[in-house]
Amino acid sequence: MEGDEEMARKNGNFIGIKPIFYTLGFELKKQRKKFYFFLFIAILVAILVGYILQLIPGFLLSVTQAEFYENGLQFISFLTLFAACLFFSGIICSEFDKKTGFIVFPKINKYKLILGKYLGNLILVVIIVTAFYLMLALFGFYYYGGPINIRLFYSYAVALLYVIALSSFVTFFSSFMRSVNLTIISTLIILLIGFNIADQIVTLVFGDTFEPLYSLAYLGSLITGILQSPFPDPRYVEFSFSGSGMGPFGGGGEFTFGQWITPTITMGLLLLVVNIVFFFLLAALKFKRRQL
Amino acid sequence: MKLLKIRYKTSLLSLIFLGILICGFFATSVSASPNYQLTLAKGTDVLTVNQYDDSAWKATVNASTNPSFWFEGDANITGANSKETILGWNDNTWQTWDVFTSLFMSEYFSFEDLITLLTIMNNIGYNETTINTNYTGNYNLWFGVRAVWNFTKGPYPEQSSYTEGVLVFRDPVDVKTMLDDYKTIAAELNGNLFIQLSGLSFPNLTADDFLWQLALNGLAVGSPQSGYLAELVNELGCQDASSIGNTLIFNRVGVTNYTVEISYGKKGTISTFIVKDISEDIIFQITSTNEEWIFFLILMIIGACGVGLVVYIIFNKRRPKK
Numbered sequence: 001m002e003g004d005e006e007m008a009r010k011n012g013n014f015i016g017i018k019p020i021f022y023t024l025g026f027e028l029k030k031q032r033k034k035f036y037f038f039l040f041i042a043i044l045v046a047i048l049v050g051y052i053l054q055l056i057p058g059f060l061l062s063v064t065q066a067e068f069y070e071n072g073l074q075f076i077s078f079l080t081l082f083a084a085c086l087f088f089s090g091i092i093c094s095e096f097d098k099k100t101g102f103i104v105f106p107k108i109n110k111y112k113l114i115l116g117k118y119l120g121n122l123i124l125v126v127i128i129v130t131a132f133y134l135m136l137a138l139f140g141f142y143y144y145g146g147p148i149n150i151r152l153f154y155s156y157a158v159a160l161l162y163v164i165a166l167s168s169f170v171t172f173f174s175s176f177m178r179s180v181n182l183t184i185i186s187t188l189i190i191l192l193i194g195f196n197i198a199d200q201i202v203t204l205v206f207g208d209t210f211e212p213l214y215s216l217a218y219l220g221s222l223i224t225g226i227l228q229s230p231f232p233d234p235r236y237v238e239f240s241f242s243g244s245g246m247g248p249f250g251g252g253g254e255f256t257f258g259q260w261i262t263p264t265i266t267m268g269l270l271l272l273v274v275n276i277v278f279f280f281l282l283a284a285l286k287f288k289r290r291q292l
Numbered sequence: 293m294k295l296l297k298i299r300y301k302t303s304l305l306s307l308i309f310l311g312i313l314i315c316g317f318f319a320t321s322v323s324a325s326p327n328y329q330l331t332l333a334k335g336t337d338v339l340t341v342n343q344y345d346d347s348a349w350k351a352t353v354n355a356s357t358n359p360s361f362w363f364e365g366d367a368n369i370t371g372a373n374s375k376e377t378i379l380g381w382n383d384n385t386w387q388t389w390d391v392f393t394s395l396f397m398s399e400y401f402s403f404e405d406l407i408t409l410l411t412i413m414n415n416i417g418y419n420e421t422t423i424n425t426n427y428t429g430n431y432n433l434w435f436g437v438r439a440v441w442n443f444t445k446g447p448y449p450e451q452s453s454y455t456e457g458v459l460v461f462r463d464p465v466d467v468k469t470m471l472d473d474y475k476t477i478a479a480e481l482n483g484n485l486f487i488q489l490s491g492l493s494f495p496n497l498t499a500d501d502f503l504w505q506l507a508l509n510g511l512a513v514g515s516p517q518s519g520y521l522a523e524l525v526n527e528l529g530c531q532d533a534s535s536i537g538n539t540l541i542f543n544r545v546g547v548t549n550y551t552v553e554i555s556y557g558k559k560g561t562i563s564t565f566i567v568k569d570i571s572e573d574i575i576f577q578i579t580s581t582n583e584e585w586i587f588f589l590i591l592m593i594i595g596a597c598g599v600g601l602v603v604y605i606i607f608n609k610r611r612p613k614k
Contacts, residue, residue: 054334060380061334063439063452142587144377145336229450 019108023116028124031087035124038083042132045075050139065144069152070227072136076129076159077220081191083128084166087121089183092174092287114287118171125163133159151227158268159223165216165272166191168279175286191216203258208236211260218260219272225262232261328514330434330460331560332381336582339374339562341367341443343577352569353546359567359576362508364453365442367578374443376561378458381436388427389420391470392477394457399505400495412486418477427473434460436512460512460560464524471502471528499528504542512560513538521556550575 028035049072053059062068092114133156137148170187177183195217202212212218225232238258263271341359346368349358358368366372386394397406413419436458441448461467478494481487497505503524513520521535532543542552550569557563557580567576 057332057334057380058382060437061377063377063379063455064450066450138587138590141590142584143335145338145375145583146586 017112019112020116020119023108023113024120024123027117027120031121031124034086035128038079038086038124038128039131042079042128043135045079046072046132046135046139049075050136051142054139054143061143065140065149066151066227066229068140068143069136069149069155070224072139073155073159073224073227076132076223077162077217079132080125080129080159080163080166080220082188083125084163084170085184085187085191087125088118088167088170089174089187090180091117091121091171092283093177093183094174094180096290097179118167122164122167125167126160129159129163130156149227151229154226155223158226158272161269161272161276162216162220162223165219165275165279168276168283169216172279172283172286175283175290199260203260207258208234208238211236211263213263213267213271216275219263219268219275221260221262222265222268222272225268226265228262231265235261235264237261327463328516328520330381331515331558332378332434332436332458332460332512333559334378334380335559335584336375336377337559337561337580338582339363339376339443339565339578339580341370341372341577342579343574344368344370345575348569348573348575349567350547352548352550352575353567355547360443363443363578364440366445367443369443369445372443372445373448375441375448375452377439377452378559378561379437379439379455381434381458381460384433384435386431386433387424388429388470388473388477389423391429391431392423392474395470395506396474396478396494396497399509401492405492408490409487409492412484412490413481416484416486418481423477427477429466429469429473431466431470432462433466434462436460438510456510458510458512458561459506460514462514464520465527467502467506467524468499468527468529471497471499499530500532500542503528503530503533503540504544507540507542507554513556514560515558517556517560 050068054061062071095110095113133152137152140152141148169191170183173187174180174183177186195215199212199215199218202210236258238256240254240256262268344359344367346358354361360367363374365374367374393410397409401409437455438458439452439455442453474494474497478496482493487493495501513524517538518535521538521540525533525535525540534541538557539553539555542554544550544552548570550567553564553566553568554562555564561580562578563580565576565578566574568574
């Protein structure tokens with residue numbers, strides 16, 4: 001008797017999460033073309049950076065495997081950024097846009113729908129990032145032999161966390177924006193240009209006294225930063241160059257350009273998690289208040 | 293008709309472009325080297341000490357040294373590994389000054405002595421301009437860069453122990469001219485009072501010494517390796533060195549006579565290094581391996597899986613649905 005109850009409870013649970021799986025499967029099929037495109041781009045970039053570029057004899061191969069990965073991963077922030085903006089922008093706002101809330105007898109709970117959509121897109125973006133890392137790891141193995149540097153796996157873990165953080169940011173925007181296109185454009189502008197400009201201004205004004213930990217773009221630099229051995233210390237560097245002879249009377253001056261290389265591992269991971277929780281909470285609150 | 297013309301034009305254009313590409317490809321390879329081809333490839337080779345007999349070494353080669361004298365690190369421990377990564381290369385032309393300073397002076401003098409000698413040479417009129425004016429040889433070579441991890445029994449450190457040049461002379465005949473020029477300049481300089489007062493002198497090198505020094509310090513060979521090595525040995529007129537196939541053999545004298553056999557692999561770099569005593573017993577052996585085959589195996593597996601998947605999808609789509 002108790003066994004039957006247990007079985008019934010399990011069945012109930014499964015039936016409860018079944019719509020999420022259906023939505024997830026549907027989303028995977030729906031985003032197929034976008035996924036193929038990004039997968040193609042990811043593999044192409046990995047081949048270009050990891051192999052084609054190395055065919056030029058005068059272009060020196062990095063001395064260590066970790067440096068090779070670090071150079072190859074310079075594009076990962078662009079890839080994840082564009083993928084996140086294009087895959088996650090329609091998660092919530094497309095429902096408002098298409099007025100699915102007006103369906104009189106909805107077959108699925110709206111939270112399950114959003115969760116299914118989110119997980120579907122997340123799986124696709126994770127596969128794209130994984131493919132990029134796999135290709136790069138393969139080329140690293142070709143040029144340097146085994147074993148694969150353990151820090152590549154750390155970097156992969158940070159990249160996944162970064163993808164989730166980006167997705168939470170885009171999902172948050174998707175929760176209050178009116179259309180998908182608007183969400184894509186606004187998130188792209190903020191993530192691609194906004195954060196970088198803000199970082200530059202902050203660094204210019206505050207120098208090494210204020211670390212731009214608010215910036216998702218800066219937190220993303222941990223993906224490549226974690227590959228460096230030893231870990232960068234100091235993490236704030238200044239490049240100085242003199243402009244002698246460039247002034248109106250042949251004089252010049254000393255110019256200094258500062259840059260934060262990467263956050264510390266602990267702080268970076270912590271803030272990525274904080275970002276994820278914060279933006280998801282905001283998105284959930286906004287979604288709850290906004291009538292679907 | 294119009295469509296046919298367009299197609300004809302497109303085909304013609306494609307053929308022309310293809311022709312240009314093929315001509316360019318061949319022209320590049322033809323102009324690159326009249327005799328020998330470069331076979332260097334970016335990648336990592338692992339050198340392993342397969343065998344080392346310390347007592348035999350001391351009784352044959354030198355009582356007070358071990359293989360670490362030639363190869364840095366724990367080369368005197370059987371099973372120790374070293375790693376070399378070819379980072380890249382470029383076409384280069386050296387003049388006599390470059391050869392004199394890079395190949396000879398840096399090899400036989402310490403940094404301080406080198407600075408002293410260069411200062412004296414400059415003061416007595418043996419600077420870059422005068423040497424290159426009097427000795428007009430231009431030597432074409434492929435100058436490569438490699439990162440080397442010293443021999444170790446444990447795991448490799450993160451950063452390489454050092455980086456050094458890999459030299460592939462396009463024409464082995466040049467090596468003879470280099471040595472002759474060195475001998476002439478060295479004789480002139482050794483006769484100079486200021487050089488004599490400094491207490492330094494340029495060593496009198498034989499062809500065998502020079503080839504031995506080159507072999508230990510980054511000489512790589514062009515393809516075909518056997519022809520390249522034979523020409524190198526013959527042109528230099530070595531007495532105690534010879535080549536068989538892709539192997540250089542040095543007959544050397546230590547405590548007793550011994551031979552060193554250096555074989556060059558398909559990349560043109562050292563693939564095996566063997567020291568033998570008079571009775572042909574191996575005292576010391578290093579072999580080179582790499583893991584590129586695993587990469588190709590993985591590629592083949594991925595390719596096979598891809599083809600299998602495509603075939604499965606096509607087969608599944610064509611199968612009539614019940």
